[in-house]
Amino acid sequence: MSAAIMGPAVSTFFNPQFSTPFSGAATPFVYLVCLIAILIAASGIVEMARELPSAGAFYTYVTRGLGPRAGFVTGGLMFVAYALLPPAEVGLIGSYLQTTFRSEFGSNVPWWIIGLVPAGLMMLLAFEGIRSSLRAALVLFTLEVLVVVGLALIVVGHGGHDGLTLHPLTPSASPNGFDGLTTGFVFAALSFVGFEAAATLGDEVREPRRVVPRAVLISVLLVGLIYVFCIWAEVNGLGIEATNKLDGTSTPWNDLAATYASWMKWPVIIASVSSMFAVMLNSSNGIVRILNTMGREGLLPSPLAFIDPKRRTPSYAIFATGAFAIVLALGVGAVSGGLGDPVGGSNVYGYLGFLLTLGILPVYVLTNLAAARYFASSGRFKLIRHGVLPLGGASLMVALLVGQILEQTVRPYTWFPWLIVIWIVLAAAGAQWLASKRPKQLELAGAVLASADAEQARETVGVG
Template sequence: MANSNLKKDNLSIIETIALSVAIIAPTAAMSINVSLMSLSASFSEPLIFFISMVIVGLVSYSVIKFNHYFSSSGSLYTFTEKTLGEKFGFLTGWALLLAYVMLAAGCCAELGAFFSKFLNYFGIQIAWLPLSMFFSLGIVILGIIDAKISTRIMLAMEGISILLIFILSIVILFKVGSTKGLSPIPFKTNKNSFSTLASTSVLAFLSFIGFESASSLGEETKNPKKFIPLAIGSAVFVTGIFYLLSSYSQVIGFGVDAKGLKALSTSSLPLTDLSTKYISRTFGIFLLFSASLSCFSCSLGSACAGSRILFAMSKDGIISKKLSIIHKKHCTPYIGIILITIVAMFLQLILFKKDGIEAFNYLATIGSLAIIVSYLFTSIGAVVFFKRTKEIKNLNIFIPILSIAALLYVLYANIYPIPEFPTNTFPYIVLIWLVIGFILNERFNKNAKIAVLDIAKEGLDL
């Protein structure tokens, strides 16, 4: 009989934190997101990161509270299913699955782009797509092995990368501060409308995607009700502070004038360019390599978290039972990992004519919108849960309501004013995905009811 149990008490606090940090991938986020955000928000990236950190912090409050009550590989899917019912639970898991698949595909495309540029320094010319396809095989292999090993590998990759960016940021702050002085401009709106800041914040939300992923280790962590909340809180606020430091140093590093804005917004490798300017070309090459490692760990972490969502939904009988089969040796949901990686590879193949960074931008933005929907359902579920358990006192009810309002506005800002093509299609791609999920769920419920009636009829005949 096929094994359908994840390895219990396998992960310590280190491995639990590692998955959230790996999917958030601070190095990958800081390697390109600030530059992309500057196209619409000029110098206000640190302000947007601060606002996004506050909103994500509000959402994380509900996720942390849920983890005190439920320990499951289903993460947000399980929390919403327990509070809003099977239908909303399925839609939450369905949206979360889209987010992880898109992030796995997008970060792998970004990995191909970064590693291609890294090889260029040594005179080797290889396009991003063949590289991303090659690294996808490594993602499958590492995803299938023991979660303790894969999470530690991800944490090591990200730790080295973060250290290098931290060093660069401190050098920039010191050199700019001692010559031109540190400017407060990056923390101002800079004539950007609130709607512009909100729509641009999708890229900032993208930088936080994965903070909740430690919840998917609920069945494998030694002390889930203690370790997982600690991992989530650390992932949000420690990473958020790192983002503020790095985004601010990038903006002032290029310069808070028209020339600096143009240089930042047109740079495909802002950290490498800043390294060359403030430290050395060699340091920039190392940083580019570390950014590639960060993208790899993000794609790997997304596949691992997504496979556990599939595992939980499969165990509940919502999708194929084959997805709940566990690897005999490593006790990991290997079929889900392989499936997610194959879909991610297919998405990258569709975008083969695009640059790897552009492919990342498309895929990851769709993933960001999808996970905002998951956060929204989870926050609504928290309000229902706190009311049901009579935890309405203090901030328990106010914080989820505040997060709901903020998330709704961010979604609205990405629909109106209507953005340019193809960005204007992304919200509708998520909507179509949710409609497909709704139809699948209705069909499953209908089939399940028919099966129950048939069994009952057979019993009466006997």
């Protein structure tokens, strides 16, 4: 689950193109540093997952470590981060296939029309039930890993464009210096969003205290190494100069397939789309559950609580999720690049992906701080495991967020950190109001926002 939401193919085929305008040929270095940073940031998550296995995941960890108000803010940030994934993928699928169809067939189907197809299929599978969605996602995940790693091995086997070099694994390869590395890091971090998903299965797996932490760490390490190797192979395959010219509309892996293994062209195209769709499916399933549960608990309009009597699925919540994804994708695309140009769809993914990454990073900060405080107050504090690593992970994520505010100079990216700050302030104000007026509802609302685990929340806080 964790590995599938990270989406190895989509993260390898597309996310680097959003880093390369900033970090250029040093993008493999950025991914390597990001892998190390995420492993450190995961330390607090792993410790809390081992100590408090729960479907509430981050909400539970932060609430137990820092209190229900911080837990509510955590839930609000998670909700925003995962709600933006489906519309981001609608834009990316549309942009990628519009560019592909134009080059392969000479046709020019607008990206937004193409994006409606996966959005509709997403809703159809959700109507059929969670089993259909998960089975489809598992098949697509297996396919994408085989294709992306296979093509990377072929590129390396051919010796690349100008011979193999480790220079892309050094910071000096960045054409824009430290500023470029900092901004490129955020898009690299987007590739790791979802690694924590296994933590939400704490109530459903055997031996959760052992299995869940192991799943989180193995997912980060395995998928992270795939990223570093494949993106290093990409830079070597294209060459330094060509890599530095990439942008969000580029399709470098199509070019690599055409150059090094023409028979891989269509497998790459299929794996690219399947990976995007798998991410869309997994994220939309979570949002649907949250909307449905919030409807049942009176936190959102009651129609969202409706369950289809035949399929036993939350049909109105599914429709709301699909409609939100389509409207937001088309709105952002129309404003940022137009509905007829693939740049519009590409910008949807770039903007929303950047924004959701900035939304999830504070969650990692809060969880690591919660881990340090929880174990310090429990009397079982160990300096490295519960102090150095969690506080180090929190510091790295804070440094990244601050760096974005100070170093970012390209609009509209300069605005996005402030949008997250505003959202945090609003969530904190909402938590303060609930704490004073409806304290029991505060804990319930935070649990719902974080994981849709309302049944457990009701028992815990005595609501319902």
